[in-house]
Amino acid sequence: MKSPGGMLLASIELDRTSAVPLYRQLYLQIRQQILSGRLQGGMRLPSTRTLCAELGLSRITILNSFDQLTAEGFLQPRTGAGTYVSDEWEGRAAASEAPRQPPRLSSLSQSVLSMRSDHFGGVSYAAWEPGCPVSFLPSHAAYDAFPMPVWRRLMNRHLRQPSKEMLSYGELKGQQALREALVEYVYDARGIACTAQQVVIVSGAQQAFNLLSMLLLDPQDSVWMEDPGHIAARISFQSQGCRIVPLRIDEQGLDVQQGLRECPKARLAFTTPSRQHPLGTTMSYARRLELIEWAGREQSWIIEDDCDSEFRYQGRPQPALYAMDQGARVIYVGTFSKVLFPSLRLGYVILPEALVEPFCAVRAVMDRSPASLLQAVTADFMREGHFLGHVRRMRALYQRRQHCLLAALHRRLGGFLEVDAVDAGMHLIGWLAPELDDAAIASGLASQQIYTYALSDYCMRRYLRPGLLIGFAGTPEEQAEAKVEGLAQALIMMGHRF
Amino acid sequence: MKSPGGMLLASIELDRTSAVPLYRQLYLQIRQQILSGRLQGGMRLPSTRTLCAELGLSRITILNSFDQLTAEGFLQPRTGAGTYVSDEWEGRAAASEAPRQPPRLSSLSQSVLSMRSDHFGGVSYAAWEPGCPVSFLPSHAAYDAFPMPVWRRLMNRHLRQPSKEMLSYGELKGQQALREALVEYVYDARGIACTAQQVVIVSGAQQAFNLLSMLLLDPQDSVWMEDPGHIAARISFQSQGCRIVPLRIDEQGLDVQQGLRECPKARLAFTTPSRQHPLGTTMSYARRLELIEWAGREQSWIIEDDCDSEFRYQGRPQPALYAMDQGARVIYVGTFSKVLFPSLRLGYVILPEALVEPFCAVRAVMDRSPASLLQAVTADFMREGHFLGHVRRMRALYQRRQHCLLAALHRRLGGFLEVDAVDAGMHLIGWLAPELDDAAIASGLASQQIYTYALSDYCMRRYLRPGLLIGFAGTPEEQAEAKVEGLAQALIMMGHRF
Numbered sequence: 001m002k003s004p005g006g007m008l009l010a011s012i013e014l015d016r017t018s019a020v021p022l023y024r025q026l027y028l029q030i031r032q033q034i035l036s037g038r039l040q041g042g043m044r045l046p047s048t049r050t051l052c053a054e055l056g057l058s059r060i061t062i063l064n065s066f067d068q069l070t071a072e073g074f075l076q077p078r079t080g081a082g083t084y085v086s087d088e089w090e091g092r093a094a095a096s097e098a099p100r101q102p103p104r105l106s107s108l109s110q111s112v113l114s115m116r117s118d119h120f121g122g123v124s125y126a127a128w129e130p131g132c133p134v135s136f137l138p139s140h141a142a143y144d145a146f147p148m149p150v151w152r153r154l155m156n157r158h159l160r161q162p163s164k165e166m167l168s169y170g171e172l173k174g175q176q177a178l179r180e181a182l183v184e185y186v187y188d189a190r191g192i193a194c195t196a197q198q199v200v201i202v203s204g205a206q207q208a209f210n211l212l213s214m215l216l217l218d219p220q221d222s223v224w225m226e227d228p229g230h231i232a233a234r235i236s237f238q239s240q241g242c243r244i245v246p247l248r249i250d251e252q253g254l255d256v257q258q259g260l261r262e263c264p265k266a267r268l269a270f271t272t273p274s275r276q277h278p279l280g281t282t283m284s285y286a287r288r289l290e291l292i293e294w295a296g297r298e299q300s301w302i303i304e305d306d307c308d309s310e311f312r313y314q315g316r317p318q319p320a321l322y323a324m325d326q327g328a329r330v331i332y333v334g335t336f337s338k339v340l341f342p343s344l345r346l347g348y349v350i351l352p353e354a355l356v357e358p359f360c361a362v363r364a365v366m367d368r369s370p371a372s373l374l375q376a377v378t379a380d381f382m383r384e385g386h387f388l389g390h391v392r393r394m395r396a397l398y399q400r401r402q403h404c405l406l407a408a409l410h411r412r413l414g415g416f417l418e419v420d421a422v423d424a425g426m427h428l429i430g431w432l433a434p435e436l437d438d439a440a441i442a443s444g445l446a447s448q449q450i451y452t453y454a455l456s457d458y459c460m461r462r463y464l465r466p467g468l469l470i471g472f473a474g475t476p477e478e479q480a481e482a483k484v485e486g487l488a489q490a491l492i493m494m495g496h497r498f
Numbered sequence: 499m500k501s502p503g504g505m506l507l508a509s510i511e512l513d514r515t516s517a518v519p520l521y522r523q524l525y526l527q528i529r530q531q532i533l534s535g536r537l538q539g540g541m542r543l544p545s546t547r548t549l550c551a552e553l554g555l556s557r558i559t560i561l562n563s564f565d566q567l568t569a570e571g572f573l574q575p576r577t578g579a580g581t582y583v584s585d586e587w588e589g590r591a592a593a594s595e596a597p598r599q600p601p602r603l604s605s606l607s608q609s610v611l612s613m614r615s616d617h618f619g620g621v622s623y624a625a626w627e628p629g630c631p632v633s634f635l636p637s638h639a640a641y642d643a644f645p646m647p648v649w650r651r652l653m654n655r656h657l658r659q660p661s662k663e664m665l666s667y668g669e670l671k672g673q674q675a676l677r678e679a680l681v682e683y684v685y686d687a688r689g690i691a692c693t694a695q696q697v698v699i700v701s702g703a704q705q706a707f708n709l710l711s712m713l714l715l716d717p718q719d720s721v722w723m724e725d726p727g728h729i730a731a732r733i734s735f736q737s738q739g740c741r742i743v744p745l746r747i748d749e750q751g752l753d754v755q756q757g758l759r760e761c762p763k764a765r766l767a768f769t770t771p772s773r774q775h776p777l778g779t780t781m782s783y784a785r786r787l788e789l790i791e792w793a794g795r796e797q798s799w800i801i802e803d804d805c806d807s808e809f810r811y812q813g814r815p816q817p818a819l820y821a822m823d824q825g826a827r828v829i830y831v832g833t834f835s836k837v838l839f840p841s842l843r844l845g846y847v848i849l850p851e852a853l854v855e856p857f858c859a860v861r862a863v864m865d866r867s868p869a870s871l872l873q874a875v876t877a878d879f880m881r882e883g884h885f886l887g888h889v890r891r892m893r894a895l896y897q898r899r900q901h902c903l904l905a906a907l908h909r910r911l912g913g914f915l916e917v918d919a920v921d922a923g924m925h926l927i928g929w930l931a932p933e934l935d936d937a938a939i940a941s942g943l944a945s946q947q948i949y950t951y952a953l954s955d956y957c958m959r960r961y962l963r964p965g966l967l968i969g970f971a972g973t974p975e976e977q978a979e980a981k982v983e984g985l986a987q988a989l990i991m992m993g994h995r996f
Binding site for chain 1: 603637783
């Protein structure tokens with residue numbers, strides 16, 4: 001039976017090509033063996049001479065390692081008797097090989113795990129190559145068209161003279177400059193009159209939904225949600241233990257009358273009135289009034305998620321619910337993810353005055369404001385006119401891309417899906433024959449690296465035909481034909497005919 | 499009585515020096531009046547001729563505004579009869595001037611609001627001037643010494659050729675490159691053997707504490723916490739509805755025996771073993787074993803917050819609890835805030851394998867991983883050796899700064915506070931005479947723009963003398979004398995004598 005020392009020797013592996021010095025490699029490996037319990041306290045190490053010979057190391061190298069291990073309490077030289085693992089490392093069990101009990105998690109996490117959360121797990125962007133032309137994901141913007149040289153210049157401006165303010169913990173609400181730029185922007189673009197004091201910068205719309213749930217909702221509270229509707233927001237509310245009341249979408253938007261019949265005392269309504277996500281409907285003026293009147297009457301809240309409102313191609317833009325509401329019942333959530341880029345992780349919440357301090361208190365517990373540098377650059381980007389210019393260019397670009405993709409889809413896949421132009425947003429809906437399973441089709445396409453979303457993923461109750469969400473913003477016009485051909489071929493591979 | 503049209507006219511204010519075109523200003527203001535209900539549906543606007551005369555605008559300007567307002571449904575021209583606010587804006591109440599009822603918030607937010615959360619509200623960094631030399635805040639690092647040119651170069655490298663991966667939604671766990679760099683770093687520096695798959699990038703230690711609370715704790719669960727201890731972490735657990743069990747700190751660290759007596763079945767222990775925050779004690783080897791054995795026996799968790807472990811000046815660094823534990827009970831939390839800079843908003847969690855997927859599921863509901871660009875730059879900073887170089891330089895710098903500040907404090911304030919050198923960390927503790935109120939002193943100093951923290955802010959139960967946390971990392975050696983003199987003068991102003 002090999003001695004412990006022998007076992008140590010057998011497991012040491014040195015990489016002579018590594019930049020890490022050999023004495024350091026030896027130190028790390030002996031330390032690891034002691035920490036993991038494979039070398040027990042009181043065990044004698046092989047002699048320096050043996051180690052030199054067996055590992056091909058100089059005596060100096062061995063002694064350097066041993067010296068550091070001794071200084072750190074791992075080894076204990078006994079004069080004339082060799083080097084031992086320190087007694088204090090005695091009796092430690094090595095990692096058990098037996099399978100451990102599954103961890104006991106909180107009730108909250110058990111319910112999160114059991115919820116349909118593959119929306120997040122789903123498509124991995126990491127699997128793509130930069131030139132990969134096969135995504136129709138709705139959230140995929142025209143990254144190639146982002147004005148990176150401007151962005152870079154603004155970044156460098158802030159990196160050149162970084163102030164203590166830039167580097168240190170930022171203001172809880174986020175940078176004043178960005179909040180002020182947003183006040184001007186939302187007033188201009190959405191008719192929202194507010195002050196910088198009512199604006200809080202968050203790390204994305206998702207964080208906003210979570211903070212608002214924590215702020216306003218108790219377990220068992222009811223929440224009106226559009227059905228089909230925003231998946232991530234729904235999961236936020238469900239993880240607070242709330243009861244979701246799914247309301248249909250008709251040609252005017254969220255069916256408020258249905259809400260009044262089924263659950264008039266809901267605490268909160270979540271809505272995407274600019275462009276219903278995912279169906280694309282714009283909530284009519286009359287419907288907006290109904291919703292606002294209900295909220296005022298019941299003293300309930302409305303979260304207005306204004307995703308993609310910048311990308312409107314036709315039809316009249318309606319003023320934001322926040323702008324129309326005089327009862328301070330609406331909380332407005334915006335994001336830079338679609339209009340700049342998602343990895344920036346910046347969004348904002350505009351709160352009624354009475355909610356500002358409580359929201360900040362909850363926020364302070366959960367997190368601090370996002371990276372200051374990125375906020376400062378975004379503020380400059382807005383103040384110097386680049387933001388509005390970019391939005392205008394993207395709007396025009398996306399309109400052309402929509403047109404191209406629509407034409408290609410009609411030509412090649414007109415026998416398989418029914419698809420119309422949209423007034424706003426970044427995706428089309430390809431309606432399928434009623435007997436088809438959109439989730440199965442989306443899944444089959446994904447396994448061939450063609451990414452769409454199934455409409456049924458967004459639905460709590462089934463009352464619509466199956467459909468696929470087909471993003472157009474990320475498809476350059478010259479690629480539309482080829483991408484649609486790829487989609488067609490993939491469908492054929494799955495056995496569909498058209 | 500003035501007609502509504504007259505009231506409109508009276509309230510229009512045009513800024514002829516503004517970059518915003520006059521027709522746009524007029525559009526915005528009329529729109530605002532309609533949205534806010536001050537101009538009601540059906541009201542007739544003054545004639546174009548009147549507006550031209552009264553506002554000093556050309557007819558074209560007025561017509562441009564009216565055209566847009568009409569297209570957006572705010573105005574309705576009636577041929578031959580003038581321009582009216584559209585009927586649909588009829589009957590909307592203007593904002594009520596009466597004070598509203600306070601908003602009904604969730605129970606969670608009510609308890610957060612009532613908790614002692616002025617730790618977050620406290621000192622505003624925004625009030626400082628860049629050259630302001632009066633902070634002794636423990637978290638204030640040597641921002642002047644940060645290698646910004648290197649950081650800038652790495653940033654530009656990633657901004658030059660931004661990939662789809664860089665701009666799009668990142669991996670849930672955070673960037674692979676950064677996670678791999680961390681795996682190497684923690685192995686080398688702390689003896690932690692793990693894989694990149696066990697590392698999750700978060701937006702700071704605070705977010706880590708919150709996600710872990712949500713993952714592992716139910717309301718009413720008991721949590722062992724060091725007393726005095728980490729304030730923000732305590733608030734995290736309290737906001738989950740947990741019962742905090744405050745355990746004393748002795749010369750070996752957290753009093754595990756006290757925990758075993760008072761609450762042996764606690765679900766979780768939160769500890770800062772490298773450098774107890776705020777007292778600075780390093781948890782002894784024996785005490786670490788006790789804690790780990792308890793966790794293994796009870797199948798409880800340990801959150802190891804390894805704040806400031808990089809800044810050790812003397813004494814033997816102990817291996818991380820995570821490295822010593824063979825039972826997979828320890829969760830390790832690290833942050834870049836102190837060792838790089840806080841506004842970066844990057845931290846990391848190293849999880850036992852069984853917790854990785856559940857943690858990611860909870861994380862996916864709450865948020866996505868932090869800004870990709872910053873992760874990529876940090877990864878390069880680590881991989882190219884700048885991180886270790888920076889840490890070494892900071893360690894040496896902070897050791898010198900500590901020495902200087904200590905000497906100045908002894909010379910000038912030796913008659914007022916008792917302060918010793920620390921083995922690690924970024925602050926000293928200035929012990930006060932037992933009859934003094936450290937919170938009152940810290941508050942009085944803050945009102946004179948000298949920032950320290952009161953030790954009692956960190957305490958749940960009082961068993962220690964009062965003291966002030968005096969940060970040294972942010973005080974250049976040549977400023978130590980002057981800053982201490984400033985502190986002395988402020989104390990004299992408050993009536994103290996020494």
